[in-house]
Amino acid sequence: MLLGSTKKNRQGTKTMKIAVISGKGGTGKTYFSTSLAMSLEDVDFFDLDVEEPNGYIFIKPVISDEIQYNLLVPEIDEDRCTFCKKCADACAYNALSILPQLKKALFFPELCHSCGVCSFVCPVDKALIEVEKGIGIIRKGKFSKGNFIEGKLNIGEPSGVPLISGIMKDHLDPERTAIIDSPPGTSCPVVESIKKADYVIIVTEPTPFGLSDMKLVVEIVKDLGKKTGVVINKDRGDSKITEEFLRKSEIPIIFRIPYSLEIQRSYSKGIPLISTVPGIEQKLKRLYEDISNG
């Protein structure tokens, strides 16, 4: 049985963690995930597209907290350090380079995983201390249906993984339904953002390019053994090649967003899908029910 799938919320429906992903940016992933969240009751929306979080445009939350997210990284005092290299030898990620002849200690933050081993093995008092380094900001607030949580990575930070895993660890409530807007693409941050999901929704556009990007994310989702379904955005009724691929892969098409000028226009103005297409809110609610009933 899936994690969390037996829990019920106030309305008596099951609570689930649903991640929304896409093979690349600009497929309508956030447009869909925000409206899905807004159509439900008692739901937390997580914007984990940490390089460019823009769910707030549609969700329009009231932000109450901004928390800096820190990691512990080593700092070496070259006056105290004896250049014994114990720290560098112990670091599994090669993030430290000690050059005894030159009496230099080099640190490569991009490689550091904040594991703390270096400070543990250093035999010299205060030669290597752990310092906090801010890597991003977590913004918390409320929207009409529940909590809004967003991560934004500082510019120049090499990886969104630590911020995403930190948010999931500290803010994901096992008792509540969560809609998670994942980063686009197929990299490690995407994997991190869907680890705790009960279900993964892939948003795609029915073009040859969209298909090849989608194939990559399908692989990831399958590797992680997650249940999944596809949302076709800008559907003009000619999505044959995409449908063909999905049929062969035994992945259901769970929703279609039609192609219409009106939708494009309201999208560009930051108006959510549920406020644009009449009746779509009910359809999204039903989609959630179907997913949670397996």
Place this chain on the structure above:
Amino acid sequence: MRAFIAISEDNGVESKIDSRFGRGSYFMVYDMENEKIINVEANKFRDEGHGVGIKTAGIAVEKGCTLVIGAQPGPKAEQVFNEGNVEIFVMTEGTVSDAVRKYKEK
């Protein structure tokens, strides 16, 4: 001057230079003035993940090399070399003797 050369086989001066810095099978330390091999040792880090270049560069500096011949090191390894005032001579193919000749001709 001592040169540090990453090679893909241990075959004296006829050893082939490895096309990837930090992932060569062996490291050779070579005396450029006397044209002599000082030592060759197996690269025990080659199968590690990220950051092998940093380790390799650290070894080169530790062995007192002021020249490294081989494939372009990554930016982080390059930083280590810069700290150690090690000159980088990029060469991705050929043998150690070719490299020494090319370096001297430059």
